[in-house]
Amino acid sequence: MSSTCSCTSLLSSSPLTIPLSKKTPITKSPRIPRLSITKRTITMSLNQNPKSNSNSISISNLVTSISKLLWGQALPPQLLISTVRTAWSTAWQLMMSQLAPSDPSGSYTRPASQFRNTTTSSSNISRQNLHLYVGLACPWAHRTLIVRAIKGLEDSIPVSVASPGIDGAWEFRDSPVLDQDKIVPTLDKAQGCRNLKQVYNLRRGGYNGRSTVPMLWDVNSKDVVCNESYDIIEFFNSGLNGIAGNPGLDLAPPSLRKRIDEWNQIIYPNVNNGVYRCGFAQSQEAYDIAVNELFSTLDLIDGHLGGSRYLCGDELTLADVCLFTTLIRFDLVYNVMFKCTKKKLIEYPNLYGYLRDIYQIPKVAATCNFVAIMDGYYKFLFPLNPGNIRPIMPSDCEHDELSRPHSRESLAMTGKDVQMYV
Numbered sequence: 239m240s241s242t243c244s245c246t247s248l249l250s251s252s253p254l255t256i257p258l259s260k261k262t263p264i265t266k267s268p269r270i271p272r273l274s275i276t277k278r279t280i281t282m283s284l285n286q287n288p289k290s291n292s293n294s295i296s297i298s299n300l301v302t303s304i305s306k307l308l309w310g311q312a313l314p315p316q317l318l319i320s321t322v323r324t325a326w327s328t329a330w331q332l333m334m335s336q337l338a339p340s341d342p343s344g345s346y347t348r349p350a351s352q353f354r355n356t357t358t359s360s361s362n363i364s365r366q367n368l369h370l371y372v373g374l375a376c377p378w379a380h381r382t383l384i385v386r387a388i389k390g391l392e393d394s395i396p397v398s399v400a401s402p403g404i405d406g407a408w409e410f411r412d413s414p415v416l417d418q419d420k421i422v423p424t425l426d427k428a429q430g431c432r433n434l435k436q437v438y439n440l441r442r443g444g445y446n447g448r449s450t451v452p453m454l455w456d457v458n459s460k461d462v463v464c465n466e467s468y469d470i471i472e473f474f475n476s477g478l479n480g481i482a483g484n485p486g487l488d489l490a491p492p493s494l495r496k497r498i499d500e501w502n503q504i505i506y507p508n509v510n511n512g513v514y515r516c517g518f519a520q521s522q523e524a525y526d527i528a529v530n531e532l533f534s535t536l537d538l539i540d541g542h543l544g545g546s547r548y549l550c551g552d553e554l555t556l557a558d559v560c561l562f563t564t565l566i567r568f569d570l571v572y573n574v575m576f577k578c579t580k581k582k583l584i585e586y587p588n589l590y591g592y593l594r595d596i597y598q599i600p601k602v603a604a605t606c607n608f609v610a611i612m613d614g615y616y617k618f619l620f621p622l623n624p625g626n627i628r629p630i631m632p633s634d635c636e637h638d639e640l641s642r643p644h645s646r647e648s649l650a651m652t653g654k655d656v657q658m659y660v
């Protein structure tokens with residue numbers, strides 16, 4: 239039943255005599271009726287859709303009904319618009335300053351991870367008792383799932399998959415759907431906690447910081463080994479070859495390390511974090527800078543990939559993994575929700591072919607749970623999408639489209655230095 243229908247029933251049973259605002263010029267302040275909404279009208283409104291058991295829908299229907307009683311179908315008067323606008327932008331600024339801290343110019347400033355660099359260097363980590371915590375929407379956590387999969391570490395490093403909670407924090411819920419082909423949300427398989435904050439708090443001395451994913455956990459000592467994605471993927475790549483199913487694969491061979499670093503230094507600020515700098519910008523100037531840097535970097539990479547299968551030649555490296563997890567979310571989320579609108583990824587022929595090339599590497603597709611990614615952003619990043627409506631999936635992001643031939647095998651290694659492109 240539509241809200242218009244329910245409004246009609248509310249109106250028809252209303253004890254009020256309301257001046258219909260269709261007859262009320264909106265330039266004039268409306269005459270506020272003496273409002274005496276009876277218990278019966280409220281009950282009717284809450285019950286107006288008997289099939290719906292959602293309180294939030296009922297409440298919003300009630301609000302709609304009341305506002306229609308007051309103002310009819312006409313636009314709310316200017317006072318209402320300006321009041322709600324001021325209240326909403328104040329609340330938005332407040333929420334954004336908590337969720338996405340910015341510098342004085344309004345540019346998003348990502349907080350640094352607290353547990354860094356403890357992995358490869360540390361010899362006292364028990365490699366037998368590591369556990370990985372991830373969330374499927376998160377591009378940083380996605381990096382670790384990909385390297386874990388292609389290095390053959392699935393049996394050695396169990397994973398718990400957190401879901402975003404209504405308060406924005408990570409919590410553990412079993413997946414409502416069983417999908418054999420994708421990694422899906424799980425309960426906490428290591429500690430049995432209800433949410434990620436509880437796991438972090440199991441550390442001796444507790445923890446006051448952000449409870450982020452990815453997080454590598456030492457089950458024996460109950461401590462965080464690392465919560466910085468790049469450190470974790472370096473560790474998975476080279477620090478666990480004794481227990482990896484695919485120890486021969488090196489995603490950061492010494493001969494390519496310099497070039498990997500050069501690409502990372504371009505891609506991290508402008509693309510990986512660049513999309514967040516667009517989406518979380520709190521001023522027009524900050525957004526303009528971020529979006530121009532993002533698209534000029536995508537143009538540059540697209541040009542490079544016209545002559546090189548991967549970023550550093552014909553071998554997949556850690557730099558490609560880091561780029562991939564942003565690209566796979568681009569048309570799905572960032573283009574729409576983070577206002578990265580200049581172009582869609584599908585408009586970049588080389589980048590889109592490159593995306594399909596990596597997607598088709600065995601085990602990579604299973605790490606890309608598109609429903610979880612879309613829900614994670616559109617349904618839980620409340621300040622950027624208060625209506626929580628998830629848009630339809632763009633067709634270029636469907637599994638079948640991403641599985642189409644990419645013909646990139648034939649691209650020879652160019653051997654060009656990154657500096658040539660900057």
Ligand SMILES: N[C@@H](CCC(=O)N[C@@H](CS)C(=O)NCC(=O)O)C(=O)O
Nearest residue numbers: 376378448449450451452465466467
């Ligand atoms: N620099 C970190 C960033 C991790 C991060 O920001 N993760 C987000 C999800 S995309 C998170 O867990 N946020 C929860 C919070 O801030 O409370 C990394 O690369 O691992």
